[in-house]
Amino acid sequence: MTDKTILAVDNLALSYGNNPILKGVSMQLRRGEVVSLLGPSGSGKTTLLRAVAGLEQPHAGSVGIAGRAIYDAAANIDVPAEQRNLGLVFQSYALWPHKTVFENVAYPLKLRKVAANEIVQRVHGALKNLGLDHLAERYPHQLSGGQQQRVSIARALVYNPPVILLDEPLSNLDAKMREEARAWLRNLIVEMQLSALVVTHDQSEAMAMSDRILLLNGGVIEQQGTPQEMYSQPQTFFVADFMGSNNILKGHVGEIRDGLARVDFGDGLALWGIRRSDAAIGQAVSAVIRIEQLHLAKGAGEHRAEIDLVTSMFLGDRYEYVFHVGDKLLRAWGKRSEGAGRRWLEFPPEAVWVF
Amino acid sequence: MLQTLPRRVVVTLLALSVFFPIGLVFYQSFLSGPFFMPSAIFSLESFVFIFDDADFWLALKNTLAVAVGMSLIAIPLGALLAFIMVRTDLPGRKWLETPILIPIFVSPVVLGFGYVVSLGPVGFFSVWFQDLFGSVPWNIYSLASIIVIAGLTHVPHVYLYSSSALRNLGSDVEEAARLSGASPFRVARDVSIPMVSPALLYVGVLVFFLGFEIFGLPLILGDPEGHLVLTTYLYKLTNKLGTPSYHLMAAVATCIIAVTFPLVLLQRFLLKSAQRFVAMKGKSARQRPLMLGPWKWVAFSLILAWLFFSVVVPVAGIALRSMVSSWGQGVNLLEVLTLDHFRAVLDEATMIRSIVNSILIGTLGGALAVGGYLAIGLTTHRKHDNLARFVDYIVLTPRAVPGLMAGLAVFWVFLFVPFLAPLRSTLFSVWFAYAVVWLAYGMRLIQSALMQVGPELEEAGRLVGAGQARVSRDITVPLIRNGLLGAWLLVFMIFEREYSTGVYLLSPGTEVIGAQIVSLWASGAVDVVAALSLINMALVGVGLAVALRFGVKLHD
Numbered sequence: 001m002t003d004k005t006i007l008a009v010d011n012l013a014l015s016y017g018n019n020p021i022l023k024g025v026s027m028q029l030r031r032g033e034v035v036s037l038l039g040p041s042g043s044g045k046t047t048l049l050r051a052v053a054g055l056e057q058p059h060a061g062s063v064g065i066a067g068r069a070i071y072d073a074a075a076n077i078d079v080p081a082e083q084r085n086l087g088l089v090f091q092s093y094a095l096w097p098h099k100t101v102f103e104n105v106a107y108p109l110k111l112r113k114v115a116a117n118e119i120v121q122r123v124h125g126a127l128k129n130l131g132l133d134h135l136a137e138r139y140p141h142q143l144s145g146g147q148q149q150r151v152s153i154a155r156a157l158v159y160n161p162p163v164i165l166l167d168e169p170l171s172n173l174d175a176k177m178r179e180e181a182r183a184w185l186r187n188l189i190v191e192m193q194l195s196a197l198v199v200t201h202d203q204s205e206a207m208a209m210s211d212r213i214l215l216l217n218g219g220v221i222e223q224q225g226t227p228q229e230m231y232s233q234p235q236t237f238f239v240a241d242f243m244g245s246n247n248i249l250k251g252h253v254g255e256i257r258d259g260l261a262r263v264d265f266g267d268g269l270a271l272w273g274i275r276r277s278d279a280a281i282g283q284a285v286s287a288v289i290r291i292e293q294l295h296l297a298k299g300a301g302e303h304r305a306e307i308d309l310v311t312s313m314f315l316g317d318r319y320e321y322v323f324h325v326g327d328k329l330l331r332a333w334g335k336r337s338e339g340a341g342r343r344w345l346e347f348p349p350e351a352v353w354v355f
Numbered sequence: 356m357l358q359t360l361p362r363r364v365v366v367t368l369l370a371l372s373v374f375f376p377i378g379l380v381f382y383q384s385f386l387s388g389p390f391f392m393p394s395a396i397f398s399l400e401s402f403v404f405i406f407d408d409a410d411f412w413l414a415l416k417n418t419l420a421v422a423v424g425m426s427l428i429a430i431p432l433g434a435l436l437a438f439i440m441v442r443t444d445l446p447g448r449k450w451l452e453t454p455i456l457i458p459i460f461v462s463p464v465v466l467g468f469g470y471v472v473s474l475g476p477v478g479f480f481s482v483w484f485q486d487l488f489g490s491v492p493w494n495i496y497s498l499a500s501i502i503v504i505a506g507l508t509h510v511p512h513v514y515l516y517s518s519s520a521l522r523n524l525g526s527d528v529e530e531a532a533r534l535s536g537a538s539p540f541r542v543a544r545d546v547s548i549p550m551v552s553p554a555l556l557y558v559g560v561l562v563f564f565l566g567f568e569i570f571g572l573p574l575i576l577g578d579p580e581g582h583l584v585l586t587t588y589l590y591k592l593t594n595k596l597g598t599p600s601y602h603l604m605a606a607v608a609t610c611i612i613a614v615t616f617p618l619v620l621l622q623r624f625l626l627k628s629a630q631r632f633v634a635m636k637g638k639s640a641r642q643r644p645l646m647l648g649p650w651k652w653v654a655f656s657l658i659l660a661w662l663f664f665s666v667v668v669p670v671a672g673i674a675l676r677s678m679v680s681s682w683g684q685g686v687n688l689l690e691v692l693t694l695d696h697f698r699a700v701l702d703e704a705t706m707i708r709s710i711v712n713s714i715l716i717g718t719l720g721g722a723l724a725v726g727g728y729l730a731i732g733l734t735t736h737r738k739h740d741n742l743a744r745f746v747d748y749i750v751l752t753p754r755a756v757p758g759l760m761a762g763l764a765v766f767w768v769f770l771f772v773p774f775l776a777p778l779r780s781t782l783f784s785v786w787f788a789y790a791v792v793w794l795a796y797g798m799r800l801i802q803s804a805l806m807q808v809g810p811e812l813e814e815a816g817r818l819v820g821a822g823q824a825r826v827s828r829d830i831t832v833p834l835i836r837n838g839l840l841g842a843w844l845l846v847f848m849i850f851e852r853e854y855s856t857g858v859y860l861l862s863p864g865t866e867v868i869g870a871q872i873v874s875l876w877a878s879g880a881v882d883v884v885a886a887l888s889l890i891n892m893a894l895v896g897v898g899l900a901v902a903l904r905f906g907v908k909l910h911d
Binding site: 080083084085086087090091092095098107156 | 809816
């Protein structure tokens with residue numbers, strides 16, 4: 001832990017009854033950094049966030065904010081949620097429907113016994129920052145989803161918490177707004193130099209918004225790193241599969257040479273790819289190929305195979321081709337519409353990962 | 356944590372309020388005489404006495420007959436009514452919803468009285484029937500009549516639970532069965548009914564249980580021919596030996612609780628499994644009503660006939676009886692109309708007191724009770740520790756004690772505890788008994804309101820720095836304001852309707868209409884009983900009208 005570390009989670013474990021949810025998770029968040037907790041549902045990402053917030057009860061490990069322990073199982077420290085001074089933006093925004101926008105944002109300051117005129121000033125400042133000042137007297141139900149989200153962020157920021165926690169902040173917006181809000185939120189966090197921990201199940205959201213990603217799987221951290229590392233250097237099959245859109249083919253290792261492995265899939269297809277695991281010759285493996293790495297080729301050649309194209313689908317900015325390999329489907333992208341028939345596909349070995 | 360002290364205080368008070376009276380009943384049942392007599396010693400003689408009493412066994416047999424009989428009538432009719440109301444295109448469904456529930460809110464003693472004045476040997480409807488057909492084929496005072504009336508007036512209870520189960524059932528599951536090739540009849544038999552069967556099982560146990568508690572109807576209808584049930588047997592015991600036979604009453608009460616408490620636990624278990632069943636199904640899609648075609652007029656007339664018998668007949672009887680001086684063959688009712696009975700009521704201070712007390716206990720007492728239930732609800736809200744589980748069971752316990760006995764137990768408490776004795780003849784004792792008797796009902800209202808509050812709204816409060824007490828005050832309670840108002844109105848109606856709980860607490864200063872009717876009925880003051888009954892129904896009706904005006908849901 002360095003003095004830049006603002007949030008430190010060490011070996012945190014949590015169970016519901018006999019069902020372990022977090023099996024010893026450690027992570028750090030540095031000042032001014034955005035870290036995403038990414039994972040499929042049930043991976044424990046929301047539970048980890050809620051445990052940091054003090055809304056779930058871990059049974060082992062520790063959590064520290066700016067060097068102060070707020071939870072430590074060994075030392076029997078468990079600061080209640082209201083004294084942790086953290087900001088949390090809820091998935092549902094959790095605006096109090098009986099309070100106006102102003103009252104929602106003012107409440108944390110009122111609890112902190114801030115003088116009334118200072119409350120007015122600070123709330124309006126926070127609302128202005130988020131472009132909400134004209135909505136102060138409205139009630140939450142009179143706002144759009146995007147506006148509600150901003151109020152929720154204003155409420156979480158108004159008392160300057162050292163860390164802001166965001167639980168699936170974009171999931172309640174519709175698809176089109178989500179991309180705009182993503183850019184807006186990233187910009188806000190960078191501009192206000194916030195330290196943020198974000199839970200998301202959407203890998204593109206995680207990559208776009210964060211400086212680092214923690215990918216959770218079954219209550220443990222599967223891999224962590226920058227978005228670029230997570231995307232292009234997955235350490236396990238799970239990470240490779242979770243990040244990006246993939247073709248996955250199951251076969252057996254036929255030959256190993258220079259860090260590459262040849263995978264035989266039966267029905268004549270065999271591909272060379274990078275060995276990402278220590279699978280030996282004859283063992284069952286999975287080959288992962290990002291969809292964007294597969295290209296139609298003009299004719300025969302090294303690392304090319306001729307397979308059946310079944311159909312092309314128009315996706316707006318590109319076409320998606322669907323191929324049959326035995327009983328499996330392969331997908332690739334291209335610029336043109338292609339009719340059904342035999343086509344040559346190129347499988348560059350550096351883009352084929354063998355796990 | 357800081358809030359554990361108030362939490363412990365609330366739970367301690369609650370446990371005392373519930374267990375002390377019931378404990379006193381058990382204690383009393385094992386004494387040889389009333390507990391205040393120095394000569395009373397521990398013995399089983401009260402049980403020996405009642406087990407030797409042929410009347411006890413007769414009462415038990417009648418109770419079983421009533422409980423089984425009314426279940427057999429109420430459950431099929433209630434389930435059918437629910438199916439017609441929820442699943443079909445019956446005309447006027449919206450309009451019928453409220454009248455169907457009326458019998459729940461009318462005091463059973465008032466209902467019983469209504470049947471006597473309408474269908475009794477000289478009742479209005481009997482007289483008209485005799486004029487038309489020459490003779491009256493029914494006897495309102497037979498055990499069979501009690502069973503039929505009890506069965507028909509408990510149809511709404513069955514309706515409530517089965518209709519909400521049917522409403523939760525998405526028509527997608529039925530449509531899936533239709534598309535797989537099942538006829539509507541097969542759909543009902545193979546899909547709909549099995550899917551609501553947990554709710555039907557629950558309501559079956561509930562009605563059987565209510566059969567054990569029933570008091571007002573057999574008190575009024577069973578008396579002339581001497582058909583006793585356990586509760587009326589207990590009531591008659593009051594002066595069986597000349598001296599207050601508290602030990603015998605306690606023994607009977609203990610016997611009743613020995614049956615009802617397991618039934619309450621069974622209901623709880625069934626309700627939980629029924630909810631699990633409902634939770635299994637997916638999203639409930641929009642429901643499409645089943646087309647009844649020409650059958651809808653048959654269904655409509657059936658419902659009207661039932662409403663006529665279980666609402667119009669008793670209510671009209673009371674209304675008429677309270678406003679005529681005489682009736683019978685050859686009497687033109689228009690010529691004997693009078694307001695004398697109401698004048699008689701208003702002339703007597705006791706009667707006025709009972710009306711004022713009833714209003715006070717419904718409004719002020721109802722608000723206080725809701726406040727108490729809210730305090731209890733907040734101590735267990737979002738908590739899953741042992742204390743919360745303990746409260747869960749405390750709340751269930753009074754459900755097993757019929758109002759008559761609960762009133763008796765509270766009466767004993769105020770007799771037994773020296774510093775409470777001065778409160779015995781104040782309205783506080785009646786309010787306390789009411790609040791304890793309706794604890795489970797009130798808690799269900801409060802808890803369902805509390806469940807509506809999204810947990811994240813409270814968590815957001817915690818995160819921005821509010822402690823639990825602060826969250827309750829600033830977020831939870833303001834958010835359930837409407838639920839609390841609804842609970843207050845429903846508790847008002849229930850408290851106005853209540854009659855048996857106040858029977859033993861009746862003394863100068865603690866009169867309430869319900870208990871007053873029971874006591875006046877015994878003395879034969881039928882004119883006054885009729886007027887009081889109508890006033891009582893009017894009070895409930897005002898509550899009902901206000902509740903409907905505010906859009907309060909009459910059921911959960």
